[in-house]
Amino acid sequence: MRATVLQLKCELQARFDVPLGVRKTAETERIPTGISAIDQLTAGGIPRGALTEICGAESSGRTALMFALLGQSTRRGECCAWIDAAGAFDPASAEEMGVDLTRVLWVNCGGNTEYALKSVDLLIQAGGFGLVVLDLADTPDKEARRIPLASWFRLRHAAERTGAALVAVERQINARSCSVLQIEMRRKRPVWIGKLLRGFHTEAESRKHYRTHTTELFVVR
Amino acid sequence: MFACLHAPGNVALLVECARGFSPHIEEIPPGTVIFDVRGLASLYGPPAMLAREIERRVGMPANIAIASNPDAAMHAARGFPGITVIEPGKEAATLAPLPLNLLGGSPDTAELLHLWGVRTFGDFAKLPPLGVAARLGNEGVELQRLAHGNGYRQLRPIADPLDFQAEIELDYPVELLEPLAFILARLLGEVCGALAARSLATNEIRLRLALENAPEHATSLKLPVPMLDQKAFLRMLQLGLNGRPPAAPVLKVYLAAEPVKPRRTQQGLFVPSSPEPEKLELTVARVRHLVGQDRVGTPEISDTHRPDAFVMRAFAPSSASMAIEEAPEEAPPQPRLCLRRFRPPRYAQVLVVNYRPVRVISQSVQGRVVMAKGPWRTSGEWWREDAWNRDEWDVALEAGGVYRLFQEVDSGRWFVEGSYD
Numbered sequence: 001m002r003a004t005v006l007q008l009k010c011e012l013q014a015r016f017d018v019p020l021g022v023r024k025t026a027e028t029e030r031i032p033t034g035i036s037a038i039d040q041l042t043a044g045g046i047p048r049g050a051l052t053e054i055c056g057a058e059s060s061g062r063t064a065l066m067f068a069l070l071g072q073s074t075r076r077g078e079c080c081a082w083i084d085a086a087g088a089f090d091p092a093s094a095e096e097m098g099v100d101l102t103r104v105l106w107v108n109c110g111g112n113t114e115y116a117l118k119s120v121d122l123l124i125q126a127g128g129f130g131l132v133v134l135d136l137a138d139t140p141d142k143e144a145r146r147i148p149l150a151s152w153f154r155l156r157h158a159a160e161r162t163g164a165a166l167v168a169v170e171r172q173i174n175a176r177s178c179s180v181l182q183i184e185m186r187r188k189r190p191v192w193i194g195k196l197l198r199g200f201h202t203e204a205e206s207r208k209h210y211r212t213h214t215t216e217l218f219v220v221r
Numbered sequence: 222m223f224a225c226l227h228a229p230g231n232v233a234l235l236v237e238c239a240r241g242f243s244p245h246i247e248e249i250p251p252g253t254v255i256f257d258v259r260g261l262a263s264l265y266g267p268p269a270m271l272a273r274e275i276e277r278r279v280g281m282p283a284n285i286a287i288a289s290n291p292d293a294a295m296h297a298a299r300g301f302p303g304i305t306v307i308e309p310g311k312e313a314a315t316l317a318p319l320p321l322n323l324l325g326g327s328p329d330t331a332e333l334l335h336l337w338g339v340r341t342f343g344d345f346a347k348l349p350p351l352g353v354a355a356r357l358g359n360e361g362v363e364l365q366r367l368a369h370g371n372g373y374r375q376l377r378p379i380a381d382p383l384d385f386q387a388e389i390e391l392d393y394p395v396e397l398l399e400p401l402a403f404i405l406a407r408l409l410g411e412v413c414g415a416l417a418a419r420s421l422a423t424n425e426i427r428l429r430l431a432l433e434n435a436p437e438h439a440t441s442l443k444l445p446v447p448m449l450d451q452k453a454f455l456r457m458l459q460l461g462l463n464g465r466p467p468a469a470p471v472l473k474v475y476l477a478a479e480p481v482k483p484r485r486t487q488q489g490l491f492v493p494s495s496p497e498p499e500k501l502e503l504t505v506a507r508v509r510h511l512v513g514q515d516r517v518g519t520p521e522i523s524d525t526h527r528p529d530a531f532v533m534r535a536f537a538p539s540s541a542s543m544a545i546e547e548a549p550e551e552a553p554p555q556p557r558l559c560l561r562r563f564r565p566p567r568y569a570q571v572l573v574v575n576y577r578p579v580r581v582i583s584q585s586v587q588g589r590v591v592m593a594k595g596p597w598r599t600s601g602e603w604w605r606e607d608a609w610n611r612d613e614w615d616v617a618l619e620a621g622g623v624y625r626l627f628q629e630v631d632s633g634r635w636f637v638e639g640s641y642d
Contacts, residue, residue, distance in 0.1 A: 034554075034556075035556050057621065057622070058561075058621070058622040058640050058642060059621060059622045059623040059640060059641050059642055060642065061556075061558075061642065062642055063559040063561055063642035064556050064557060064558060064559045064642065065556070067559050068554075068556055071554065076493055077492065077493045078493045078495070079495045079496055079538050087516075087562075087564045088561040088562050088563070088564070088639070089520075089561075089562075090529070090559065090560045090561065090562045090639070091520035091521075091522050091531045092522060092529075092531075092560075093557075093559035093560050094559070095522060096554075096557060096559075097554055097556070097557060097559065098554040101519060101520055101521065101522070102519055102538060102539060103538045104519060104520075105505070105517070105518070105519065105536040106517070106518065106519065106520055106533075107508055107512060107516065107517050108512065108516040108517070109512050109516070110512065110513070110516065112512070115511050115512050118511055119508045119511060119512060122504050122507055122508055122511075123504060123508065125504075126496055126497075126500055126501060126504040127494075127496065127497075127500075128494055128495050128496030128497060128500075128501065129496060130493055130494075137561065137642070138561065187621055190592065190617050190623050192592055192594060195594050195595070196594065197558070197594055197615040197617075197623065197641070199557075199558055200558070200623065200641075
């Protein structure tokens with residue numbers, strides 16, 4: 001048996017780098033989100049040159065997480081693109097989270113998912129962006145599921161080629177094997193103090209690493 | 222070395238030919254153009270070959286002379302037909318047979334020299350300098366120096382018109398954008414060529430189309446950085462015309478470019494990469510064509526308390542190195558709840574009990590309210606027609622979502638402004 005395996009290895013060595021083994025991938029650079037629980041969950045942040053999916057229901061903290069990431073990226077002097085399928089981006093909220101808006105290219109697709117996909121493809125192929133966000137958070141599940149896997153593969157390859165961190169914000173996982181990191185956000189309960197909505201508890205789970213962390217997001221009115 | 226073209230008549234053609242060799246051109250009426258040809262030996266070879274190249278390009282019969290100084294070149298071109306190349310040091314011998322009337326000077330001096338029997342440059346050059354100075358003064362000394370072929374003056378270049386425009390009148394009206402693109406490509410080629418010849422770029426291209434039985438169609442392409450990419454310009458003009466096509470067939474096309482100095486940057490080694498401005502501009506133009514003109518850019522928050530007040534600016538990120546130098550080391554801000562806006566706010570039917578919302582029915586947002594906090598009244602700009610005056614509520618629905626509702630005070634209508642996320 002051992003001899004057969006060795007013979008197979010020798011024959012496959014010429015064609016494959018690591019026959020009958022696991023290929024060691026290079027350590028990818030990551031953008032920290034600034035939220036310690038999320039950085040702990042993702043082993044340092046969102047990876048560059050790869051597709052990451054962040055999914056969850058409404059009021060689960062997806063946008064707060066993305067604005068935190070956007071703030072970190074723009075503070076480093078990087079240019080970022082926010083492709084907004086529904087046109088839900090709120091510049092005031094982003095600025096409160098420390099986002100340098102002058103470094104953000106916002107594309108408001110007015111509810112057209114197809115335009116959003118074409119725009120993200122054009123922008124990521126152009127290169128030079130540190131972070132590209134595809135915001136499909138308000139896109140109905142039925143429509144998001146219709147995005148062909150080939151489109152996700154194309155985007156993943158473009159991200160790998162240009163080195164940009166590509167993040168898709170959705171209600172549920174759509175890109176499946178094309179994404180290297182999947183974070184599911186779950187809302188727990190809102191926190192009301194007096195007449196103010198102070199924030200809510202939310203939970204984040206890494207779908208590919210099977211790790212779960214609970215974090216709190218706060219709002220100040 | 223200086224070259225001189227002499228052909229009475231079409232001086233504009235001579236100037237245009239000279240521009241192909243040098244930006245330093247002096248025009249001396251009648252019909253003479255002198256230009257600087259120093260440093261062209263590596264391109265065209267020795268002066269004789271350069272002279273033949275000038276003759277080939279000028280496209281009309283003209284006298285051509287090359288000499289070490291502008292005056293010698295001018296006298297040779299005016300006096301000798303065809304091509305004359307004067308080697309340095311042989312100016313006096315070459316110019317000697319030329320008639321004295323080419324030398325210029327005042328009429329009194331010319332008459333006096335004629336009376337003395339001086340007929341040629343050579344005759345005048347042979348006269349003793351001290352005698353000439355004693356009898357003819359400074360003018361005589363200067364003229365004798367020119368007769369020797371010893372000029373030392375600098376060129377007095379003509380002012381560069383810096384006029385980068387091109388136009389074409391069509392034989393027949395063009396209805397489709399595709400054939401119009403060929404015409405635009407040709408005009409852009411001319412304008413970009415003229416800019417490149419002067420080492421300039423442009424940050425604005427203006428296009429005017431004269432239409433058949435319709436007002437003129439004008440469009441302007443404003444660029445955030447100076448560019449000189451003919452293909453990118455053509456693509457951006459095409460995208461602009463596709464988005465806003467001319468209302469009638471095109472009769473005449475006029476294109477002009479605003480000249481500016483080209484962009485020169487040197488990025489630092491540790492500065493994050495940013496999109497190449499030329500490429501980014503074309504990409505943004507494509508995206509803008511896709512989603513709409515006012516839907517792409519950088520949001521700039523307006524200085525007002527009006528909800529969701531911002532202006533969309535062109536995306537032109539400042540230098541990354543500057544940003545990094547100015548950014549102090551600081552801890553990232555605490556995560557906050559962020560609003561996802563519905564644009565426009567969604568009209569809602571809200572059931573109110575004891576002045577508090579208890580049920581919301583709206584497009585995609587509906588359910589029983591489990592918690593509602595408010596109201597917070599905001600109002601402003603009462604002096605304007607679009608003043609706002611409303612009561613805001615934060616509500617949590619049974620399904621789990623947290624939303625911001627508002628009720629217009631004047632009309633009493635309810636809207637869902639967005640969801641907290």
